[in-house]
Amino acid sequence: MKKLLLVLSLFLLIYACSKDEENLCADSDLGVNCQGADYVKNSDSPYVLPWETGKTFSIGQGNCTEGSHSLGQLQFAYDINMPIGTNIVAMRSGIVGKVIESFEDLEPGTVGLADEANYITVKHDDGTEAQYVHLTLNGALKNEGDSVIQGEIIALSGNTGYTTGPHLHFQVMQALTECEDTDDRPNYIRYFCNSIPITFKNTSEHCFGLLDSKLMPNGYTAEPY
Ligand SMILES: [Zn+2]
Numbered sequence: 001m002k003k004l005l006l007v008l009s010l011f012l013l014i015y016a017c018s019k020d021e022e023n024l025c026a027d028s029d030l031g032v033n034c035q036g037a038d039y040v041k042n043s044d045s046p047y048v049l050p051w052e053t054g055k056t057f058s059i060g061q062g063n064c065t066e067g068s069h070s071l072g073q074l075q076f077a078y079d080i081n082m083p084i085g086t087n088i089v090a091m092r093s094g095i096v097g098k099v100i101e102s103f104e105d106l107e108p109g110t111v112g113l114a115d116e117a118n119y120i121t122v123k124h125d126d127g128t129e130a131q132y133v134h135l136t137l138n139g140a141l142k143n144e145g146d147s148v149i150q151g152e153i154i155a156l157s158g159n160t161g162y163t164t165g166p167h168l169h170f171q172v173m174q175a176l177t178e179c180e181d182t183d184d185r186p187n188y189i190r191y192f193c194n195s196i197p198i199t200f201k202n203t204s205e206h207c208f209g210l211l212d213s214k215l216m217p218n219g220y221t222a223e224p225y
Contacts, residue, residue: 034064034208037076037197042206045199046124047091048150049222050080050132050170053202057082058219060167062212063197073183076195077171078210080157081219084136084166088155090122090148091130091172091200097121098190101140103160115188117161122148127175128196131189134163151225171195201225 051057060079061069069077084105101118118135120142136158148154159166172195179193197209202225210220 034075034197037064037208039197039199039207039209042199042201042203045201047172047198047200048089048202048225049200049220050088050091050130050168051082051222052087052089052153053151053222053224056219056221057086058213058217059210060213063209065212073173073191073194074171076197076209077169080168080170081213082157082166082168084156084158086157086168087153088132088135088157088168090150090152090154091170091198092122092124093150094122094124094130094148096142096144096146096148096154097123097129099140099142099144101135101138104137105159105166106163108165111164112161114162115185117163117189118158119161119189120155121189122154124172127177129173129192131171131173131191133169133189134158134160134167136160172198 057080060081061067062078063069063076064071068074098121103116103118106112117133118137118139119131119133120135120140122130124130132155134157136156137160139156139158140154141156142148142154157166157168173192174194174196176192181192183191199206199209202223203220213219
Protein backbone atom coordinates (compact mmCIF):
# COMPACT_ATOMS: atom_id res chain seq x y z
CA MET A 1 0.00 0.00 0.00
CA LYS A 2 2.82 2.34 0.99
CA LYS A 3 4.52 1.61 -2.31
CA LEU A 4 1.34 2.35 -4.21
CA LEU A 5 0.97 5.69 -2.43
CA LEU A 6 4.57 6.53 -3.19
CA VAL A 7 4.13 5.76 -6.87
CA LEU A 8 0.88 7.71 -6.94
CA SER A 9 2.36 10.82 -5.29
CA LEU A 10 5.38 10.65 -7.56
CA PHE A 11 3.06 10.53 -10.56
CA LEU A 12 1.07 13.50 -9.25
CA LEU A 13 4.26 15.47 -8.65
CA ILE A 14 5.52 14.82 -12.17
CA TYR A 15 2.09 15.71 -13.58
CA ALA A 16 1.96 18.96 -11.58
CA CYS A 17 5.45 19.96 -12.72
CA SER A 18 4.80 19.28 -16.39
CA LYS A 19 1.49 21.13 -16.13
CA ASP A 20 3.23 24.19 -14.69
CA GLU A 21 5.78 24.15 -17.43
CA GLU A 22 3.08 23.80 -20.05
CA ASN A 23 1.21 26.80 -18.68
CA LEU A 24 4.34 28.91 -18.52
CA CYS A 25 5.20 28.06 -22.11
CA ALA A 26 1.69 28.86 -23.31
CA ASP A 27 1.57 32.24 -21.56
CA SER A 28 1.02 34.76 -24.35
CA ASP A 29 2.60 37.55 -22.28
CA LEU A 30 5.97 35.84 -22.51
CA GLY A 31 8.33 36.39 -25.35
CA VAL A 32 5.82 38.66 -26.97
CA ASN A 33 8.44 40.32 -29.16
CA CYS A 34 10.09 36.97 -29.73
CA GLN A 35 7.16 35.47 -31.60
CA GLY A 36 8.37 33.17 -34.29
CA ALA A 37 11.85 32.94 -32.77
CA ASP A 38 13.34 29.51 -33.19
CA TYR A 39 14.41 28.33 -29.72
CA VAL A 40 15.66 24.76 -29.92
CA LYS A 41 14.66 22.31 -27.21
CA ASN A 42 17.09 22.31 -24.27
CA SER A 43 18.19 18.76 -24.91
CA ASP A 44 19.20 19.63 -28.49
CA SER A 45 21.08 22.80 -27.55
CA PRO A 46 24.83 22.98 -28.14
CA TYR A 47 25.17 25.52 -25.28
CA VAL A 48 25.61 25.29 -21.51
CA LEU A 49 24.95 28.14 -19.09
CA PRO A 50 27.97 30.47 -18.81
CA TRP A 51 28.48 29.75 -15.13
CA GLU A 52 29.86 26.82 -13.15
CA THR A 53 27.97 23.60 -12.52
CA GLY A 54 26.03 23.71 -9.25
CA LYS A 55 25.71 27.50 -9.19
CA THR A 56 22.39 29.36 -9.54
CA PHE A 57 21.84 32.87 -10.90
CA SER A 58 18.77 34.87 -11.87
CA ILE A 59 18.17 36.78 -15.08
CA GLY A 60 18.11 40.58 -14.83
CA GLN A 61 16.97 41.02 -18.43
CA GLY A 62 15.96 38.33 -20.86
CA ASN A 63 15.30 38.35 -24.59
CA CYS A 64 13.11 40.72 -26.63
CA THR A 65 12.49 43.28 -23.89
CA GLU A 66 11.57 46.92 -24.24
CA GLY A 67 14.92 47.79 -22.64
CA SER A 68 18.40 47.39 -24.08
CA HIS A 69 17.52 43.93 -25.43
CA SER A 70 14.89 45.19 -27.84
CA LEU A 71 14.70 44.28 -31.49
CA GLY A 72 17.97 44.20 -33.36
CA GLN A 73 21.50 43.22 -32.59
CA LEU A 74 20.93 42.56 -28.89
CA GLN A 75 17.43 41.12 -29.12
CA PHE A 76 18.52 37.70 -27.88
CA ALA A 77 21.01 38.87 -25.23
CA TYR A 78 20.83 37.94 -21.55
CA ASP A 79 21.84 39.90 -18.42
CA ILE A 80 22.77 37.72 -15.46
CA ASN A 81 22.82 39.19 -11.97
CA MET A 82 26.16 38.16 -10.47
CA PRO A 83 28.81 39.72 -8.21
CA ILE A 84 32.10 41.03 -9.62
CA GLY A 85 34.66 38.21 -9.92
CA THR A 86 32.23 35.36 -10.67
CA ASN A 87 33.76 32.64 -12.85
CA ILE A 88 32.39 32.70 -16.41
CA VAL A 89 32.60 29.48 -18.42
CA ALA A 90 32.52 28.95 -22.18
CA MET A 91 28.99 28.07 -23.31
CA ARG A 92 30.44 26.21 -26.27
CA SER A 93 33.91 25.26 -27.49
CA GLY A 94 35.69 27.57 -29.91
CA ILE A 95 38.52 30.00 -30.53
CA VAL A 96 38.91 33.26 -28.63
CA GLY A 97 38.36 36.18 -31.01
CA LYS A 98 38.83 39.49 -29.23
CA VAL A 99 39.82 40.37 -25.67
CA ILE A 100 39.40 43.77 -23.99
CA GLU A 101 40.17 43.90 -20.25
CA SER A 102 41.83 47.22 -19.41
CA PHE A 103 38.84 49.15 -18.07
CA GLU A 104 38.23 49.71 -14.34
CA ASP A 105 35.06 48.51 -12.68
CA LEU A 106 32.56 51.29 -12.02
CA GLU A 107 31.74 52.68 -8.60
CA PRO A 108 28.23 51.75 -7.39
CA GLY A 109 25.63 54.20 -8.67
CA THR A 110 27.59 55.27 -11.74
CA VAL A 111 27.07 54.28 -15.36
CA GLY A 112 29.95 53.90 -17.82
CA LEU A 113 30.31 54.22 -21.57
CA ALA A 114 29.39 51.51 -24.04
CA ASP A 115 32.85 51.55 -25.58
CA GLU A 116 34.56 51.11 -22.19
CA ALA A 117 33.35 47.58 -21.52
CA ASN A 118 35.73 44.69 -21.00
CA TYR A 119 34.78 41.58 -22.94
CA ILE A 120 35.89 38.31 -24.49
CA THR A 121 34.48 36.71 -27.64
CA VAL A 122 34.58 33.05 -28.66
CA LYS A 123 34.00 31.98 -32.25
CA HIS A 124 32.27 28.62 -32.73
CA ASP A 125 32.84 26.16 -35.56
CA ASP A 126 29.56 27.13 -37.29
CA GLY A 127 30.70 30.77 -37.60
CA THR A 128 28.56 32.08 -34.73
CA GLU A 129 30.29 34.03 -31.94
CA ALA A 130 29.59 34.24 -28.22
CA GLN A 131 30.25 37.65 -26.63
CA TYR A 132 30.71 37.89 -22.85
CA VAL A 133 30.56 41.51 -21.69
CA HIS A 134 31.17 43.86 -18.67
CA LEU A 135 34.08 41.71 -17.36
CA THR A 136 36.12 42.98 -14.44
CA LEU A 137 39.53 44.67 -14.84
CA ASN A 138 41.93 42.02 -16.22
CA GLY A 139 38.96 39.67 -16.22
CA ALA A 140 39.79 37.76 -19.40
CA LEU A 141 41.59 34.52 -18.52
CA LYS A 142 42.31 33.58 -22.14
CA ASN A 143 44.17 35.28 -24.95
CA GLU A 144 43.13 36.00 -28.52
CA GLY A 145 43.56 32.85 -30.61
CA ASP A 146 43.33 30.42 -27.66
CA SER A 147 41.18 27.33 -28.00
CA VAL A 148 38.59 26.97 -25.26
CA ILE A 149 36.43 23.99 -24.48
CA GLN A 150 32.83 24.04 -23.36
CA GLY A 151 32.58 24.54 -19.60
CA GLU A 152 36.13 25.89 -19.24
CA ILE A 153 36.52 29.01 -17.08
CA ILE A 154 37.43 31.82 -19.47
CA ALA A 155 36.69 35.07 -17.63
CA LEU A 156 35.61 36.87 -14.45
CA SER A 157 32.44 38.93 -14.44
CA GLY A 158 32.53 42.61 -13.56
CA ASN A 159 30.92 46.01 -13.85
CA THR A 160 32.54 47.82 -16.79
CA GLY A 161 31.03 49.75 -19.68
CA TYR A 162 27.40 50.79 -20.09
CA THR A 163 25.97 49.12 -16.99
CA THR A 164 24.16 50.11 -13.82
CA GLY A 165 25.47 47.30 -11.64
CA PRO A 166 27.54 44.09 -11.64
CA HIS A 167 26.23 41.58 -14.17
CA LEU A 168 27.23 39.47 -17.14
CA HIS A 169 25.71 40.48 -20.48
CA PHE A 170 26.11 37.89 -23.20
CA GLN A 171 24.75 36.93 -26.59
CA VAL A 172 25.57 34.75 -29.57
CA MET A 173 25.82 36.58 -32.89
CA GLN A 174 24.76 34.90 -36.14
CA ALA A 175 27.40 33.58 -38.53
CA LEU A 176 28.82 36.30 -40.78
CA THR A 177 28.07 34.15 -43.82
CA GLU A 178 24.36 34.67 -43.12
CA CYS A 179 24.28 38.46 -43.33
CA GLU A 180 26.13 41.57 -44.34
CA ASP A 181 27.94 43.13 -41.40
CA THR A 182 27.65 46.90 -41.51
CA ASP A 183 28.78 47.60 -37.92
CA ASP A 184 32.22 49.17 -38.06
CA ARG A 185 32.30 51.18 -34.81
CA PRO A 186 35.94 50.79 -33.79
CA ASN A 187 35.80 50.54 -30.00
CA TYR A 188 32.59 48.62 -29.64
CA ILE A 189 32.33 44.90 -29.56
CA ARG A 190 32.06 44.00 -33.19
CA TYR A 191 28.43 43.02 -33.48
CA PHE A 192 27.37 40.94 -36.42
CA CYS A 193 23.99 41.59 -38.00
CA ASN A 194 21.89 40.05 -35.24
CA SER A 195 22.02 37.96 -32.11
CA ILE A 196 20.31 34.57 -32.31
CA PRO A 197 17.96 32.81 -29.87
CA ILE A 198 19.74 30.20 -27.78
CA THR A 199 18.79 27.69 -25.10
CA PHE A 200 20.94 25.69 -22.68
CA LYS A 201 21.19 21.93 -22.32
CA ASN A 202 22.14 21.92 -18.62
CA THR A 203 19.21 23.61 -16.90
CA SER A 204 15.44 23.36 -16.55
CA GLU A 205 13.20 23.66 -19.62
CA HIS A 206 12.75 27.24 -20.88
CA CYS A 207 10.42 27.73 -23.85
CA PHE A 208 11.22 31.36 -24.63
CA GLY A 209 14.84 31.24 -23.58
CA LEU A 210 15.71 32.03 -19.95
CA LEU A 211 12.98 34.05 -18.25
CA ASP A 212 13.79 37.07 -16.15
CA SER A 213 13.61 37.20 -12.35
CA LYS A 214 10.07 38.60 -12.33
CA LEU A 215 8.88 35.32 -13.81
CA MET A 216 11.59 33.00 -12.47
CA PRO A 217 12.71 34.54 -9.15
CA ASN A 218 14.82 31.51 -8.24
CA GLY A 219 16.80 31.74 -11.44
CA TYR A 220 18.48 28.82 -13.17
CA THR A 221 20.93 26.24 -11.84
CA ALA A 222 23.71 24.88 -14.03
CA GLU A 223 23.30 21.10 -13.83
CA PRO A 224 25.99 18.54 -14.65
CA TYR A 225 25.91 17.55 -18.32
ZN1 LIG B 1 22.40 43.34 -21.49
